[in-house]
Amino acid sequence: MTNCSIDEFGLISRFFGNVGEFDESSFDSPVIPLGIGDDCAILRPPPDHEICLSIDTLVCGVHFPESITPYHLGYRSLAVSLSDLAAMGALPVAFTLALTLPESNVKWLADFSRGLSQLANQYQIRLVGGDTTKGPLTVSIQVHGLVPVDQALKRSGAQVGDLICVSGSLGAAGAALSVLHLEPEIDSASAGVRHLLEHYFRPQPKIELGCLLRGYATAAIDISDGLLADFNHIAESSKVGGVFYEEKIPCSDMLRSEVGSESLSIALTAGDDYELCFCLPECHYEQLKQNELFRTVSIIGVVSSELGLKMRHKDGSERILNPKGYTHF
Amino acid sequence: MTNCSIDEFGLISRFFGNVGEFDESSFDSPVIPLGIGDDCAILRPPPDHEICLSIDTLVCGVHFPESITPYHLGYRSLAVSLSDLAAMGALPVAFTLALTLPESNVKWLADFSRGLSQLANQYQIRLVGGDTTKGPLTVSIQVHGLVPVDQALKRSGAQVGDLICVSGSLGAAGAALSVLHLEPEIDSASAGVRHLLEHYFRPQPKIELGCLLRGYATAAIDISDGLLADFNHIAESSKVGGVFYEEKIPCSDMLRSEVGSESLSIALTAGDDYELCFCLPECHYEQLKQNELFRTVSIIGVVSSELGLKMRHKDGSERILNPKGYTHF
Numbered sequence: 001m002t003n004c005s006i007d008e009f010g011l012i013s014r015f016f017g018n019v020g021e022f023d024e025s026s027f028d029s030p031v032i033p034l035g036i037g038d039d040c041a042i043l044r045p046p047p048d049h050e051i052c053l054s055i056d057t058l059v060c061g062v063h064f065p066e067s068i069t070p071y072h073l074g075y076r077s078l079a080v081s082l083s084d085l086a087a088m089g090a091l092p093v094a095f096t097l098a099l100t101l102p103e104s105n106v107k108w109l110a111d112f113s114r115g116l117s118q119l120a121n122q123y124q125i126r127l128v129g130g131d132t133t134k135g136p137l138t139v140s141i142q143v144h145g146l147v148p149v150d151q152a153l154k155r156s157g158a159q160v161g162d163l164i165c166v167s168g169s170l171g172a173a174g175a176a177l178s179v180l181h182l183e184p185e186i187d188s189a190s191a192g193v194r195h196l197l198e199h200y201f202r203p204q205p206k207i208e209l210g211c212l213l214r215g216y217a218t219a220a221i222d223i224s225d226g227l228l229a230d231f232n233h234i235a236e237s238s239k240v241g242g243v244f245y246e247e248k249i250p251c252s253d254m255l256r257s258e259v260g261s262e263s264l265s266i267a268l269t270a271g272d273d274y275e276l277c278f279c280l281p282e283c284h285y286e287q288l289k290q291n292e293l294f295r296t297v298s299i300i301g302v303v304s305s306e307l308g309l310k311m312r313h314k315d316g317s318e319r320i321l322n323p324k325g326y327t328h329f
Numbered sequence: 330m331t332n333c334s335i336d337e338f339g340l341i342s343r344f345f346g347n348v349g350e351f352d353e354s355s356f357d358s359p360v361i362p363l364g365i366g367d368d369c370a371i372l373r374p375p376p377d378h379e380i381c382l383s384i385d386t387l388v389c390g391v392h393f394p395e396s397i398t399p400y401h402l403g404y405r406s407l408a409v410s411l412s413d414l415a416a417m418g419a420l421p422v423a424f425t426l427a428l429t430l431p432e433s434n435v436k437w438l439a440d441f442s443r444g445l446s447q448l449a450n451q452y453q454i455r456l457v458g459g460d461t462t463k464g465p466l467t468v469s470i471q472v473h474g475l476v477p478v479d480q481a482l483k484r485s486g487a488q489v490g491d492l493i494c495v496s497g498s499l500g501a502a503g504a505a506l507s508v509l510h511l512e513p514e515i516d517s518a519s520a521g522v523r524h525l526l527e528h529y530f531r532p533q534p535k536i537e538l539g540c541l542l543r544g545y546a547t548a549a550i551d552i553s554d555g556l557l558a559d560f561n562h563i564a565e566s567s568k569v570g571g572v573f574y575e576e577k578i579p580c581s582d583m584l585r586s587e588v589g590s591e592s593l594s595i596a597l598t599a600g601d602d603y604e605l606c607f608c609l610p611e612c613h614y615e616q617l618k619q620n621e622l623f624r625t626v627s628i629i630g631v632v633s634s635e636l637g638l639k640m641r642h643k644d645g646s647e648r649i650l651n652p653k654g655y656t657h658f
Binding site: 033034037038039040041042043044045047050051052053054055056057058059060061062063084085087088090096097098100128129130131133134135136138140142144145147149150152154155156220221222237 | 362363379380384390391413417457459474481
C-alpha cells in the first residue's frame, strides 16, 4: 500500500476527475457548463425543469462497518444518495463528494473510486465538485437531479383510497446487518449470506421506477429507515393513515430461509434496502403494471382517512402498528 | 448543559428549520419551491440563470481548533462556503448542512445555529436540506447561488495586461492562527489580537463585490489558501503569469503592529481571510472605483504572458516567487 501526503487537488484530479465523464458529448453537457476545478461548479437545468438535491453523510463505525471494502463504500455512498432522487422521480445529473480520510492511501482511493465510478457510469452522472480533508473516515455526497417543473414526487400528496405500493422485497439488507454476522468478504460467504450482503453493500437506487411514477404516484419515499417509519413520513406529511395487508409484505425467499419467523418484522422495520414506497390512485394501476419496471411492485395496503398505521391480518382482524417498531405475536 | 439522544429529524426541525426563513414572502420563494423535510429539496432558477454550487468540509482539530465556540463554528462554516459563491459572482439562495456530532447537546446546537442563522439572515439564504449524524465533529456545507447565464467569474479568463486586484487587507486571519496563541475567548484578548481573531472566526464573504464584478472581471478566486497559491490557480487555468508589486500588497496596520516584519510573508501565504483576488481589464477600473464596494480594492500587480509568478520590488528589481511559500530576504 502506497501512502502519500494529503493533497486535495492532486487526489481529486487523479482519482475522481474522470468519474462520470464518458465521452466528449457528456463532458460538454449543456446541463453542466462548468464541472470540477473552479470555486464552484455550475448547473443549468433545461427550460421547464428544476433541480432536486439531497445530501447524505456516512460515518465509519456508525453507517458502515470499519471492515467495509473501499469499493463497497464508494458504491454504497453514492447509491444511498441517488435513492433520494429516485424517491422524487428525478433524473440524476451530477454529484459532489466531501471525503474525509485519516490518511491519503493510493490503493484505498483507487478502490473507492472504482465503486463510485461504477454507479456514476451506470447513471451517466458527473462528479462536479468536492473537498478532500484529513480526519476520521466520513463520506458526504450531495446528488442533483432534474425533474420537470411541478412533477416531483413529494411526501405530502397521498390521498385516501390510494394503493400503498412497494418495489422489490424488503429486509435483506437489514438482515445482513442485524441478524447475521457481517462478512465484508462477500466472496467467501454462503450463497444465502452473499445474497443478503449484496443487498446491503450494493443497493440499487430505483431511478427508472421513480421517473416512471411521475404524474401517477401521489407521494413517494425511499425506504432507508424501514417501511413503517418511512411510510409514516408520507402519512404525516399527507395527513392520512395507512392499513397494511400482512400477507402482502414482500419478504424475499432468501430472507425467510435465513431468518425464518423474524422475516416479517425485519421487512417492516429494517432500512437499507432503498426500495421505493409510494401511493398510487387505483385507476393508474392497470396501466402501469404493463410496464416491465412494475414487475416487482407489490400492493401492500391502502391509504386511510383514519390517522396512524394498522396491520390487517389474513382473517380480517386489525391491530395498531407502532411506526418505530414491529413485534411479532 | 442538556443532552438528549440524537434524533435527526427532531434536531433539524428544532434548531435549523427556520434558518433563513424570514417571512412568508421568502418562504414561498419561487426559487425554492420545496425546502427541508422531503427526500430532496428543489431549486428552480429564474429564466436565464444557472446555479453555482460548492461544498466545503471543516473537521475539528484540522480546520478549526477544538476550543472554537459553537457560535463561531456555525458562522465560519457558512462564511467559508459563501466565499466560493462570491468568487463566482453568484448570489446565494440556499445551503445544505451535513453535521456530524459526537453527541446531541441542546445548548451546543442552539449556539451553532445562532452563528449559522446570523449569516443566513444577512444574505437571506435558506437551509434546504441536511443530515445529522453521530461521529467526530465535522461540518459540511454546500451552498447554492444564482448567476445570469454565462456571467459566472471563472478562474480561466485572465488576459495578459489585466490588473491583478485584491479586496481588503491580507494576513490577519492567518496571523491569528500561525503567529499568535489562539484565544477563542475573543472578549478577553487585547484589541490587536481581537482584531486578528475576528478576521479568523468571522470572515466576511465578499458577495456584493463578486456580483459587482460580473461582466467586468476576467477571472476571480477567493483567498482561502493564500494569495500566491490562489492567484496561481488563476494563472494556471488562464495559462498566464503574474507580476506583483511588493509595496502594494495590503497588510493591515494591526497585522504590522502585531507581527512586524513577518507581515508581508503572512499576507502572501496565509489563507483564511476570504478576500477576493481578481483580474480586471484596465479600461474598467476608473468606472468601478467610483463604487463604494471598490473602496478597499487594491491593484497589486499585472497579468503577464510569461508563466509563473514574480515579485517586483520598489527599486524595479524582480524575483521569482514560489506559489507555495514566500521567504522574506
